[in-house]
Amino acid sequence: MQFKNPEILYFLLLLIIPILVHLFQLRKFKKVPFTNVAFLQKLVIENRKSSQLKKWLILATRMLLIAATVIAFAQPYFSNATIDSKQHFTIYLDNSLSNTAKGEKGNLLQIAAQEIAENASEKNSYHLITNDEVYKNLSNTDLKNTALKIKSSAKPSKIKDILLQIETINTPLKNTSVENIIISDFQNTQFDVFSKLTSKTTLIQLLPELKNNISIDSLFITDKNANNFNLTVRITNNSDTQKDLPTAIYNNKKLVTKKTVNIDKKSTNNISFTVENTPEFLGEISTSVNDTYSFDNNLYFTVQNNETINVMAIGNNNSFLSKIYTNNEFKFLNSTVEKINYNAIDEQQLIILNELESISESLQKAINQFVNKGGNVVIIPNNSLNLSSYNSFFNKLSIGKIDKIRNDSLKITQIVYDHPLFKNVFDKRVKNFQYPTTKNQIITALNNASKVIKFEDNSAFIQQINNKNGKIYWFASALNKNNSNFTNSPLVVPVFYNIGLQSLQFTKSYYTLHQENTIEISTQLQKEEIVAIENEKSSFIPLQQSLQNKIKITTTDQPATNGFYKIVARDNIISQVAFNNPISESSLNFLDFSKISEIPQNINIKNNVAETLQEINKKNEVQWLWKWFLILAIVSLLLEILILKYFKV
Structure with a gap:
């Protein structure tokens, strides 16, 4: 038994008062002469005994009255916790898409939120954490209102990050009894993440009723x-x-084509369609099947038909470049040094300076501004380059300097396969191929340069220098046929093609929600002009950077839902993109607690939210006893009155 006001128990010392009154009564007996009759002696003795019993009964009732009254005011109770300690619960409710599956009672997320609201205790305070929000210091009323408003999120659950978040928000809680409740399906989770938990934690696992799922992955x-x-x-x-799984493709909600397919048990199939192209293709792939998850039964995508990369080559020997930068993907502009259209430079994504003997001051200034705005430049030197002119140009670009020209025939033998320029180019690493050669090389000392292709002596043939916004590619040798046969080798196409392709990241067919996505759009914006991403339900302004003739957009936590979105500037639609849910949410890999050999004492495993909260509330429930002691005091008073009135001596 515990007391809310234990200091009041000092008043139990008042019990000494009735004891003293009883022991030291000042009542004086008066002697009365009486006939000495023998039979009266026995009567006097019995009368004295009755009087003594009455006094002891009155003493007992008075002491019981005082004691019961004092204890009642001290407010006694039974509970597993002291009344002064605050009970706080940090609840994590996994609202990822996988928890929208159907369980025994219905939608797992909705049922869990409802049971939290129904079983919140008035005597406790709460933190509530979801995958995308943190609600601190909630009363039971706030918890009910918040829980019922929780919606599913495409943001995947990362239990490790959630545990760190729980620890962080629980740290300021002092003189408070803290208990954690983690509600999840524990998808793609290992039990090891809970090994470092020190506070009392209850894990409640929500599992879908169906355990079969078909997903459109990519x-x-x-x-x-x-x-x-x-x-x-x-x-x-x-x-x-x-x-006979029905699979259909829609363009702007109109059916384009449909077929049925067979998929073997626990396998992956690639299904091919031939689709008619249109100027604007807003596609959706959909399957009709009753399975665990419905959110992965469709996939949105777009097909862009109007995107091209602007490439400008300045020089005299550009015929091999025009064969690489064809019209279906690139808009190629060829220019001699004498006829440079400086106004056209701002419209390009890639400029190739092909074997210029010297670079004029005006061209140096224009290229420097072009690179600083995010443009990419390829520099192919001339055999008879003007060293002073090139070093002046390099100095403006802050990329280093040219040391000398080396007249030595070298083979080009080494490809840096891990370089981004060769991503998905080679199926395997080729060690023996027909090596191209160069007759002389330009020796440089470049800042922050990475090698792309190397000579046989390990010196660089092609280097990439990353500017703050753009990229610069340096070739150590002239590529004309008198100096090198590189333009006849199989390497020339992937090198120049990928340099051009990476000068503007084409809008992808689709992007994934809650990942870092980079979207580049070929457009020019006015100063301080911004773009927004929107659909019928939401709109937001993404992180964006206006570069040379393009805008670079980065998205992470927004948008929140899958579907089509418009990229808008000046109330004009400049592009449309599609976002889809993460593939990881389609997994049926759940943590199996039955296979855990040893579970720490501070961790409890449950599978029902309502029963768990009711059990916790009952365990921490306070049973007040002061009413019973107050009743006992009243009964004591009544007994004393009855004894005084009806107990005859």
Whole structure:
């Protein structure tokens, strides 16, 4: 038994008062002469005994009255915790898409939120954490209102990060009994993440009723032309063999094509479609199936037909470049030194300075501004370059200097396969191929340069220098046929093609929610002009950077839902993009607690939210006893009155 006001118990010392009154009564007996009759002696003795009993009963009732009254005011109670200690619960409710599956009672997330609201205790305070929000210091009323408003989020749950977040927000809670409640399906989770937990924690696992799922994982587009394109869709079956699975493709909500497919048990199939191309293609792939998750049964994508990369080559020997930068992907502009259109430089994404003997001051200034605004430049030197002119240009670009020209025939033998320029170019690393050669090399000392291709002596043939916004590619040798046969080698196409392709990141067919996505759009904005991303339900201004003839957009936590979004500037739609849910949420890999050999004492495993909260509330419930002691005091008073009135001596 515990007391809310234990200091009042000092008043129990008042019990000494009735004891003293009883022991030291000042009542004096008066002697009365009486006939000495023998039979009266026995009567006097019995009368004295009755009087003594009455006094002891009155003493007992008075002491009980005082004691019961004092204890009642001290407010006694039974509880597992002291009344002064604050009870606080930090609840994590996993609102990821996987928790929207159907359980025994219905939607797992909705049922869990409802049971939290119904079983919140008035005597406790709460923190509530979801994948995308943190609600601190909630009363039971606030918790109820907040829990019922929780919606699913495409942001995947990362239990490790959640545990760190719980520890962080619990740290300021002093003189408070803290208990954690983690509600999740524990998808793709290892039990090891809970090993460092020291506070008392209850893990409540929510599992879907169905354990079979079919998901559309990805797609890629090939052989695109003006009339049609080939679309390959990757579908994963995590359950038994699925026959005659209907799969349809829509363009702007209109059915384009449809077919049924068979997918073997626990396998992945690539399904191909030939689709008619249109100027604006807002596509959706959809399957009709009753499975665990419905959010992965469709996938949105766009097909952009109007994007080209502007490439400008300045020099006299540009014929090999015009064969690489063809009209379907690039807009190639060829210019001699004498006829440079400086106004056209601002419209380019890539400029190639091809074997110029010297670089004029005006051209140096224009290229420097171009690079600082995010443009990419390829510099191919001339055999008879003007060293002073080139070093002046390098100095403006802050990339280093040229030391000398070396007349020595060298083979080009080493490819840096891990360089981004060669991503997805080679199926395997080729060690023996027909090595191209150069007759002389320009020796440089460049700042922050990475090697792309190397000579046989390990010196650099091609280097990439990253400017703050743009990239500069330096070739150590002239590429004319008198000096090198590199333009006849198989390397020339992937090198120049990928340099051009990476000068502007084409809008992808689709992006994934809650990942860092970079979107580059070829457009020019006015000063201080911004773009917004919007659809019918939401709108936001993304992180953006205006570069040379393009705008670079970065998204992370927004948008929040999958679908099509417009990129808008000046109330004009400059592009449309598609966002889809993360593939990781389609997994049926859940933590199996039954296979955990040893669970720490501070961790409890449950599978029902309502029962767990009711059990916690009951365990921490306070049973007040002061009413019973007050009743006992009243009964004591009544007993004393009855004894005084009816106990005859």
